[in-house]
Amino acid sequence: MTGQVDGISASAQQLSLSVEEGSSSIVEMGTAGAHLDETATRLHEKVDEVSSAVGQLIHSVRDVQ
Numbered sequence: 001m002t003g004q005v006d007g008i009s010a011s012a013q014q015l016s017l018s019v020e021e022g023s024s025s026i027v028e029m030g031t032a033g034a035h036l037d038e039t040a041t042r043l044h045e046k047v048d049e050v051s052s053a054v055g056q057l058i059h060s061v062r063d064v065q
Helices: 002-064
Strands: none
Touching: none
């Protein structure tokens, strides 16, 4: 009987550790997701800037011709 209780206790401890690791991974994934969102936003802003600059360049070239 004691062996079974010890086995259950060890299993419960292992489960607890696995849950903690899983929770930590979820937090890390959330942080990474937030960073990706920020990066995507900055990239979108830069693409808009480049697009606008290309548009201005096209108008300038047309004016020169």
